[in-house]
Amino acid sequence: xxxxxxxxxxxxxxxxxxxxxxxxxxxxxxxxxxxxxxxxxxxxxxxxxxxxxxxxxxxxxxxxxxxxxxxxxxxxxxxxxxxxxxxxxxxxxxxxxxxxxxxxxxxxxxxxxxxxxxxxxxxxxxxxxxxxxxxxxxxxxxxxxxxxxxxxxxxxxxxxxxxxxxxxxxxxxxxxxxxxxxxxxxxxxxxxxxxxxxxxxxxxxxxxxxxxxxxxxxxxxxxxxxxxxxxxxxxxxxxxxxxxxxxxxxxxxxxxxxxxxxxxxxxxxxxxxxxxxxxxxxxxxxxxxxxxxxxxxxxxxxxxxxxxxxxxxxxxxxxxxxxxxxxxx
Numbered sequence: 001x002x003x004x005x006x007x008x009x010x011x012x013x014x015x016x017x018x019x020x021x022x023x024x025x026x027x028x029x030x031x032x033x034x035x036x037x038x039x040x041x042x043x044x045x046x047x048x049x050x051x052x053x054x055x056x057x058x059x060x061x062x063x064x065x066x067x068x069x070x071x072x073x074x075x076x077x078x079x080x081x082x083x084x085x086x087x088x089x090x091x092x093x094x095x096x097x098x099x100x101x102x103x104x105x106x107x108x109x110x111x112x113x114x115x116x117x118x119x120x121x122x123x124x125x126x127x128x129x130x131x132x133x134x135x136x137x138x139x140x141x142x143x144x145x146x147x148x149x150x151x152x153x154x155x156x157x158x159x160x161x162x163x164x165x166x167x168x169x170x171x172x173x174x175x176x177x178x179x180x181x182x183x184x185x186x187x188x189x190x191x192x193x194x195x196x197x198x199x200x201x202x203x204x205x206x207x208x209x210x211x212x213x214x215x216x217x218x219x220x221x222x223x224x225x226x227x228x229x230x231x232x233x234x235x236x237x238x239x240x241x242x243x244x245x246x247x248x249x250x251x252x253x254x255x256x257x258x259x260x261x262x263x264x265x266x267x268x269x270x271x272x273x274x275x276x277x278x279x280x281x282x283x284x285x286x287x288x289x290x291x292x293x294x295x296x297x298x299x300x301x302x303x304x305x306x307x308x309x310x311x312x313x314x315x316x317x318x319x320x321x322x323x324x325x326x327x328x329x
Contacts, residue, residue, distance in 0.1 A: 032065040034077065034096030041096070043089040047076040054089050063088065065098065066187060078191065087194070118262050122328075127261075129326050130268035132318035134243040136285060139307045140300070143247070145318055148257055148264065150247040157251040165245075170254040177245060177263065184238035189291055192219050193226025193233075217294035225287050235274045236281045237288020239267040269328050278319040282308040 041061075042053035057063070063079040066087075075093040080086055122130070131138075131145055143150045150157065161167040165176055196204060196219060204223060208216040246264050249255035275281040286304060290297045311317045 032098060033082070034063055034065050034079065034093075034098045036061045036063075036095060037097050038095055041091050043079070043091050045089050047090045049092075057088075057091070063091075063096070065096070066183070066191065078194075118265060119329075122261065122265055125322065125326060126265065126268075126328050128318060129272075129322045129328065130243060130264045131247075132322055133240050133268050133271050133281070134247060135311055135318060136240065136282065136304060136307050137244050138247070139311070140304060148247055148260060149250045150244075152251060154251060154253050157248050158253075161245075161248050161252060167254075170249075173245065173249045173252075173254045177242060180238050180242045180245075184242075185288060185292055186233035186235060186238050188218070189222045189234050189288070190226070192222035196223040197226060199223070214294050217297075218291050221287065221291040225291075229284065229287070232274055232284060234284060234288030234291060236271065236284030237292070239270050240281075240285050242267040265328065272324065272328055275324075277324050279312055281324075282312065 036057045036059050039059050041057045042049070043055045043057060044051065045054050062082050064082055064085070066078045066080055076090045077093040077096060078090055079088050079096075081088060127148070128146075131148060135145055138145055138150070141150075143152070158168075161173070165172075167173050167176055196207075199207070204219075208219060211219065243264050246255060246260040246267075250257055250260055271281055275284065286301075286308060289304060290301065311319045314320065
């Protein structure tokens with residue numbers, strides 16, 4: 001088996017245990033870090049030491065661990081720079097002292113995890129822009145786009161986010177928000193994209209044959225779009241949902257508007273800095289949704305695409321009334 005085949009098999013094996021619905025209950029909002037234990041630690045481009053290392057990390061170097069997989073060749077960790085988040089490559093996990101850095105949202109205290117503060121209250125147009133970033137799902141759910149709260153009643157909204165996100169409390173909501181901040185679905189999208197980037201059609205077909213339809217779909221979507229989106233990953237999907245969650249949190253009574261606005265404006269700024277237009281953003285969002293669920297794509301993916309096109313083409317839609325480049329800071 002070639003190094004590429006081993007990498008593909010390892011990544012796809014990790015999907016078998018990593019790709020159920022992501023809920024606050026099943027995913028603690030934590031960032032895992034590691035520190036190099038030995039005098040030096042070689043970094044490889046793949047989960048194999050057959051080739052020469054691409055670099056070496058000196059003793060005491062701290063890294064962010066984005067993925068860890070155990071295969072026939074041992075345990076490998078995908079690591080990135082703490083300072084720049086740049087992907088460094090793969091190292092042997094046993095060469096690291098591993099530590100978790102729990103967010104405040106996961107600690108059970110119900111305190112908002114660190115997020116940017118607002119230097120001044122956002123203007124009416126800035127608020128409208130941020131809410132408009134949640135418009136695809138908001139329109140599908142018949143939610144108003146004129147208020148931060150999502151509308152409806154608290155009981156119905158609580159049931160909805162419990163059913164779809166596993167959120168039953170303020171702490172659960174904060175954990176879900178922190179999970180998105182710290183990687184969300186884009187972490188797995190990137191890991192799958194990286195792991196399958198060099199796979200031939202035959203290797204990909206062989207690996208997918210062992211997965212169920214949902215997991216195979218996510219691998220295909222990541223493989224298809226990883227190179228195109230590059231560092232964008234599926235930020236559009238993750239941070240649009242982040243705004244949706246804040247809106248639902250207000251309606252459910254888990255967040256106040258004063259708590260939600262700094263987070264919503266932060267997410268809106270991430271989106272604006274990542275994409276160049278409402279069209280680019282919406283394409284990324286829809287690809288992220290397809291990656292998330294084949295079943296839901298089959299049920300209402302066409303409706304979501306139709307909503308996106310309506311928002312792009314209707315002169316009265318918020319996407320046409322509010323320019324993408326509207327200053328948010």
